[in-house]
Structure formats: C-alpha cells, structure tokens
Amino acid sequence: MKPAPEAPRPPAPRLMPRPSLGDEVYELLLAEVIANRMAPGDRLSVDGLARQFGVSQTPIRAALIRLEAEGLVVKKHNSGYSVADQLSATRFRDTYDFRLLVEPATAAAAARHATPAQIEALRTATLRMGKLSSDTKANYSRFAVADAEFHGQIAEAAGNEIVRESLHRLYTHMHLFRLRYHATVAVDAVNEHDAIVAAIAARDARGAETAMRAHIEASRRRMEPCFNET
Amino acid sequence: MKPAPEAPRPPAPRLMPRPSLGDEVYELLLAEVIANRMAPGDRLSVDGLARQFGVSQTPIRAALIRLEAEGLVVKKHNSGYSVADQLSATRFRDTYDFRLLVEPATAAAAARHATPAQIEALRTATLRMGKLSSDTKANYSRFAVADAEFHGQIAEAAGNEIVRESLHRLYTHMHLFRLRYHATVAVDAVNEHDAIVAAIAARDARGAETAMRAHIEASRRRMEPCFNET
DNA sequence: ACATCAAATATCGTATCGGATATTGGGTGT
DNA sequence: ACACCCAATATCCGATACGATATTTGATGT
Structure with a gap:
C-alpha cells in the first residue's frame, strides 16, 4: 500500500507483526x-x-x-x-452541558487521585500551551491538540476510564470545529488551565472543580459567537 | 442470505430500499x-x-x-x-461513578423540560416494569431491557443527545452483565423508578435528582455482590 | 432558461479466490 | 506427564470480478 500524502514507508522488519x-x-x-x-x-x-x-x-x-x-x-x-457535518448549535449546547456535568467533578477527582508524575505532566502541558499562544493558524492547531490532551490527562488522573473515553470522543469533534471556525488562541484559556493545575497540585478538589467550571463556561462564551458568524 | 435462527424473511417489496x-x-x-x-x-x-x-x-x-x-x-x-469480556470490577466502578455524575442532573433536566407525552411514556414504562417483577429469568431479561429504555427516556426528556448516547452505550454493556450474573428482579428498583417519575411529573428538579441518585446508589449496592460471587 | 428523460458512467455491495498467518493435532524426546 | 517440533488444516486478510444502484451527462421539449 502507498500512503496518500507522505513519503513511502520503509519495509517492515520480518520479526515485527505487520499491521493490517x-x-x-x-x-x-x-x-x-x-x-x-x-x-x-x-x-x-x-x-x-x-x-x-x-x-x-x-x-x-x-x-x-x-x-x-x-x-x-x-x-x-x-x-x-x-x-460528517460540523457541530450544530444544538450539539454545541449539548457538548458544553455535558462537559459542565462531567469535567468539574473530574477535576476534583484528579485533585484527590493524581500521582506526582501526572501533576508534573499537567504542568508541562500548560507550559507548552503557553508557548503556543500566538495567533498563527498552525499554532492554533497545535494548541487545540494540546488542549484536548490536557483535558484527557485530567480525566486520566481522575481514574475513570469511561469519562476519559467519553471526553475523547467529544474532543475529536470539537477539535474539528475549532480548526474550521475558530482560530484565535485564547490567552485566557492558558491562564484558566494554570488555575486548574494549581488547584489539582494543591490537592484542592473544590478549587479544581470551580476552576474547571469557570474554564468551561469561559470556553463556551469564547466559541458561541462562531454560531452567528457562519 | 438466510437468517441464523429465525424464520425465512418474506421477499422485500420492490419499492422499498433493500437493507445491506x-x-x-x-x-x-x-x-x-x-x-x-x-x-x-x-x-x-x-x-x-x-x-x-x-x-x-x-x-x-x-x-x-x-x-x-x-x-x-x-x-x-x-x-x-x-x-468481549464481562464488566470488570474497575469498569463497574467507573460505570457507577459516571452514572452518578450524569444521571441525577439528567433527571433534574427532565423535570424541567419533559413534555406531557414524555411523562406519560415514563409512567407507562414503570407500570410495565412493575408487571415484570417476578423472578423468572425471561422476565428479568425483559426487565433489564425495559430498565435501559426507561433511563434512555429520561435522558431524552432531558434533551441532551450526547448524554443519551453515552448512557446508551453504558447500558448495553450493563445489560449483558446483568443477564449473565444477576437475575433477580429488584422490586425496590420499581419503587425507585416510581419516585423518579413522580418527581419529574411534579416538575420537581431537586426531587428528581435526589430520587435518581438514591436509585443509582441502591442499584450499585444490589449488583456489587456479583463481583464476589463470580 | 429550465425541466424531463434516457443512456453512459461511476460507485457500492457482495461473492469468490488465493496467499499469509494462526491453530490444531500428532509424533518424538525427556 | 510435559515440552517441543512439524505438518496439516482452518482462518484471516486483501485483491479481484461482477451485478445492483446511484450519479452524471447529453438530448429533447416547453
């Protein structure tokens, strides 16, 4: 098989199982x-x-x-x-309602359960996102990917695989929406992430929950205008 | 194509699109x-x-x-x-944690948004489940199906499609677990359902949330011993 | 210009086939 | 009895072919 846009693959070594x-x-x-x-x-x-x-x-x-x-x-x-079609306004609303249901409590659970390594990884993630806070489209794409990973890391630190899977699916769809219609890196988002990580690192479950809720509500406000501009 | 266990299908009419x-x-x-x-x-x-x-x-x-x-x-x-394997103990825990996160709030939303027809359908569902409260295995199978539908109806009345989809997937897996390992119809469950529907019908969001939470916690207690018996 | 129709073409869905890989069964050695 | 090896067999995966269906194109009529 030849890849569509990329360079030809080197032949797989004989001892490695060949992927389908x-x-x-x-x-x-x-x-x-x-x-x-x-x-x-x-x-x-x-x-x-x-x-x-x-x-x-x-x-x-x-x-x-x-x-x-x-x-x-x-x-x-x-x-x-x-x-598939982009997120509809209804689906966007459902997504944020779901996130507000699930993610604050997930952040709280992460504050209770996260390992030091997971907390360190969260800090690294927010640092990396801070460096992407410029307004080029390529940086926004990387920012969106890193943002989804960041939220996945929190879900993983919370220790509920079903939550992590549910959010993973949501984020894939949201990622596509952002790439198409929303290319402004949110400096505010980076600050909100920092606040979440600080609360988790401080083992402050209530603080993590509050910070995550605020972040999601702000994220919704930032993206809502896209449904009028299109 | 011949069906595996059922009677032969009648030929599809020419004007109907033939399913794949x-x-x-x-x-x-x-x-x-x-x-x-x-x-x-x-x-x-x-x-x-x-x-x-x-x-x-x-x-x-x-x-x-x-x-x-x-x-x-x-x-x-x-x-x-x-x-696939049955639910593991970890997955069971994750499932109930997720349900406790999502379903009480969903019941509250249903209390705020349900149409009269949806409320009537919920009443019908609990009546039907009450009639299945005998301990035959076939009745339990029907009960489990009706239970999943009941919860799906509440999610639908709440008006969040993402919640409904997430729960649908969870319930499929739980249904299989129940059929294999838990065949006792819970008379208590029927009463708990009644309480949820009463709160929704009364537009009592807080009451619906409380009733749903109590139901899920009781359901968890009823099923937890199965992880020791196997 | 637009609507309709029919033919040509492209595509989907399925069946069939064959090579690659995994599983099974039997034989042998310890 | 158990471990190992090898051949036979079954199965998976992908390619190919073909009929059914959808889409596109061109001609015709208003």
Whole structure:
C-alpha cells in the first residue's frame, strides 16, 4: 500500500507483526480528517480511495466503517460515505452541558487521585500551551491538540476510564470545529488551565472543580459567537 | 442470505430500499449478543458465520467491525473476533461513578423540560416494569431491557443527545452483565423508578435528582455482590 | 432558461479466490 | 506427564470480478 500524502514507508522488519491495511488506512484517513484537509460533506469514495492508496476496497471499507462508528463520517446506503457535518448549535449546547456535568467533578477527582508524575505532566502541558499562544493558524492547531490532551490527562488522573473515553470522543469533534471556525488562541484559556493545575497540585478538589467550571463556561462564551458568524 | 435462527424473511417489496447484508448481519449478531446466547471469549469466526448465514465474508466483516467499535466484541489481528469480556470490577466502578455524575442532573433536566407525552411514556414504562417483577429469568431479561429504555427516556426528556448516547452505550454493556450474573428482579428498583417519575411529573428538579441518585446508589449496592460471587 | 428523460458512467455491495498467518493435532524426546 | 517440533488444516486478510444502484451527462421539449 502507498500512503496518500507522505513519503513511502520503509519495509517492515520480518520479526515485527505487520499491521493490517485496514488499520493503516484508518489512521491515514483519521489524520486527514483531524488535519482538516476535508470539509463537511466531502465525498469519500471507496473506489477512489482504493485507487489513491493503491489498495483494494476491503481495507478502505474497514476504515470507513470505523470512522463512521466514531461519528466522523456518515454513510448513505448504496451511495457512499461523506465527511460528517460540523457541530450544530444544538450539539454545541449539548457538548458544553455535558462537559459542565462531567469535567468539574473530574477535576476534583484528579485533585484527590493524581500521582506526582501526572501533576508534573499537567504542568508541562500548560507550559507548552503557553508557548503556543500566538495567533498563527498552525499554532492554533497545535494548541487545540494540546488542549484536548490536557483535558484527557485530567480525566486520566481522575481514574475513570469511561469519562476519559467519553471526553475523547467529544474532543475529536470539537477539535474539528475549532480548526474550521475558530482560530484565535485564547490567552485566557492558558491562564484558566494554570488555575486548574494549581488547584489539582494543591490537592484542592473544590478549587479544581470551580476552576474547571469557570474554564468551561469561559470556553463556551469564547466559541458561541462562531454560531452567528457562519 | 438466510437468517441464523429465525424464520425465512418474506421477499422485500420492490419499492422499498433493500437493507445491506452488512446491516442485517449486524442486527442479527447484535441480537445474539444482547440475548446472551454467546459467552465472553466465544470465538466469532468470519468464515464460520459466513457459512452459517449463507453469505460471503464481506458483510460478516462489516458487522463485526461495527460491533467492535461498540465494545461488544474484540478483535485480534490475524486471529479473529471474540465476544468481549464481562464488566470488570474497575469498569463497574467507573460505570457507577459516571452514572452518578450524569444521571441525577439528567433527571433534574427532565423535570424541567419533559413534555406531557414524555411523562406519560415514563409512567407507562414503570407500570410495565412493575408487571415484570417476578423472578423468572425471561422476565428479568425483559426487565433489564425495559430498565435501559426507561433511563434512555429520561435522558431524552432531558434533551441532551450526547448524554443519551453515552448512557446508551453504558447500558448495553450493563445489560449483558446483568443477564449473565444477576437475575433477580429488584422490586425496590420499581419503587425507585416510581419516585423518579413522580418527581419529574411534579416538575420537581431537586426531587428528581435526589430520587435518581438514591436509585443509582441502591442499584450499585444490589449488583456489587456479583463481583464476589463470580 | 429550465425541466424531463434516457443512456453512459461511476460507485457500492457482495461473492469468490488465493496467499499469509494462526491453530490444531500428532509424533518424538525427556 | 510435559515440552517441543512439524505438518496439516482452518482462518484471516486483501485483491479481484461482477451485478445492483446511484450519479452524471447529453438530448429533447416547453
């Protein structure tokens, strides 16, 4: 199989198990979607992708079924796949309501359960995001990725895998929305992150909860205008 | 395609779009899993199922990829699929922590937003569950299905689709656990449901939240011993 | 210019096939 | 009895082919 945009892969060593083409196609397509190189509604033709990647339909289909299960593409029977729509206003509202339900309590749990290594990793993450606080689009993309990781780290420190999985899915969709419509790095967000980490590091569960709630509410206010501008 | 255990399907009318074999296999396999006719670790052979259902490998694969995405089966590269393990103690804990985070607030939202028709549907649901409060295994299976629907109805009345989807996935996994290990209909659960519906119908958000929290905590206490008995 | 229709073309969904890999069963040695 | 090895068999994965269905294109009529 030949990768679509990247350099040719070196041959896999014989002793390593060879990943399936279906998995490789999935990762490549996911990277395309995540990198925002496809717009909502773009057709994803099984035959076209098979030609593009130089493989048969089988791994293409396997990858697309997985992406559909994750809500990143939609399938129309007998007609094919397309990139899923952006977040609707309703979905945006649901997302933030859900986050406000789950993430403050998660931050509180992280304050109670985080290991010193996890706290150190959170500090590193906020430092790194602070360095990305300039207004280029590429930096914003990196900021959005780092932001999702940051929230995932908190969920992991809280120790509830179901919460982490739920947020992971939400963040993928939010990431796409941001890349398309919201390219302003929020210096305020970095400060809000710092406050969350400080509370977690201080083992202040109530403080972490309050800081996370404030952050999410501010994040919502920052993004809400995008639903009027589009 | 011939169905595995059921009667032959009548021919689809010409004017109706014909569902894909992949979708049909998915529904049949899901029904098998949901009906607990497969045990954790059971192998699901692509070739074997293709022979059993009288179709090619292709729709079998499509269905299994979807079931894997839902966590109901697991795939081992080059080796095949098997039924996923039951809930672990950790996963059980995470599930209940998540439910306690999400469902009381959802019940409160339902008390604020439910339509009269939705309230009526909730009443009907609790009545139906009350009639299933006998200790046969078949009734427990129906009870478990009705219980999941009941909670889904509350999430729907609350009006947050992300919450509804998250709970739907959780309930599928819990349903399987119950069928395998916990077959005692909880008369108490029915009373707890009644209390939740009464609070929602009375537009008492705080009461609904309290009743839901109490119900989930009681449900956890009822199911926890199963992790010692196995 | 727009609507309708039919043919051509592209694509989807499935079946079939074959090579790669895993599993199973039998034989041998300790 | 257990461990190891190897051959036979089963299964997985991907490629290919083909019929069913959707989409596109061009012609025709108003």
